[in-house]
Amino acid sequence: MKRVVITGQGTINALGTNVAETWEAMREGRCGIGPLEMRDVERLTIQIGGQVKGYAAETHFNRQQIVLYDRFTQFTLLSAREALAQAGLTFVGDLAARSGVVLGNSGGGMNTLDENYRTVYEDGKNRVHPFVVPKLMNNAAASHVSMEFNLKGPTFTVATACASSNHAMGQAFQLIRSGMAEVMVTGGSESMLCFGGVKAWEGLRVMSKDACRPFSANRNGMVQGEGAAVFVFEEYEHAKARGAEILAEVIGFAMTSDAADIVMPSKQNAARTMTLAMRDARVNPDEVGYINAHGTGTAANDKTECAAVADALGHHANDLMISSTKSMHGHLIGGTGAVELLACTLALSEGVIAPTIGYEEPDPECALDVVPNVAREAEVDVVLSNAFAFGGLNAVLALRRV
């Protein structure tokens, strides 16, 4: 089996417009969640989110591109540009044919949907812009990345709600490991912070009106975010031969289904997925130094996840660090695992563990070292990144320091 390494990364999210800004915010434990700015916000019960503020599409894209790119596609392309610039790869000939794109996304072009539903339902118009369909389809971002960088290998989008990005990166990992691809551009994005997107989430009554406080006894729900993160996964020998800077190695992946409930998580299957990921990576629980938690800040997730970590990691659960960076950038739904993988590369390449901010009161049901409020310097060799989605779909990645 081939080895898989990360040679580039890029992002735009509520914490920053690139990886350096995002890492700085994670080191400082800065919160990117604030008042939502959007049309009809006064009609929303939930008025906060991890929104990308001060963003002007015209700065990055021309008119012809903007009419084709929904916000989630724009975020993806900006992240891909940063990641591929860092990797220093150009794709021609055989390399182009053996390189592809797998991205996670849940809602597709939600802003495009929202705007055009308004046009036909609220404004009563009988005509919409001709590019609505190619703009809103949730493979649009993967396709535009493939076009912009001439990636002609396996290219598709994975939609598994909050686990989309982890499933996508797991697929990218397996494609390279099995020898089917040389380089995969992977990660995910989401841009659901529009009136209809937030309104839909309000209905479930799991959103917080004030803050995302994972693992804190006074947590009261999740907060949505938006943005993207994209990584360059590359076959190890290929990266080594060209002298590329290696940020981390991807060493394992596992995915399972609870086959039980459409919204409630399962401790047993969350634990099973972590165990399978460690087995796939051929690491023992005591080698894991950090877990980037799914950590949504809901009552249901956080206590289930902590119990699952205790089951899967045994006594070592008390010695490792686990944090939820959703407290800072919000829950990016289909893009969340990608932005959270940045906390993993930060831990592995910089020795900095991003904190769980907003932590106010210990919860006996979440009695792990959740790195409360302040980042920590620590050398870790192996990390896990958890995603446990609605629909009972679980995906866990394992990474190692290089």
Added chain:
Amino acid sequence: MSADVKDKVIAIIAEQAVLEPADVKMDSTLEDLGIDSLGLVESIFAIEEAFDISVPFNANEPEQSDFDISSVAAIISAVEGLVAEQTAS
């Protein structure tokens, strides 16, 4: 306790629990009736729609909510309170 509110709330709960309204007792808990967290959220939505009220309920902290869901009687009483507030305002 107005018969109108009581009957409507019981009808909503009965539908959710797939029971006859007569089988929904005032001291029943939602758990007794087999209503899970999704069923609860759907019932609250139906109550909001039926009475044109807004129910303050966050599934993450049901015990912190002003909306008491500990029994059918408690729910009816909470809905009556909200309907009264709505009429007063």
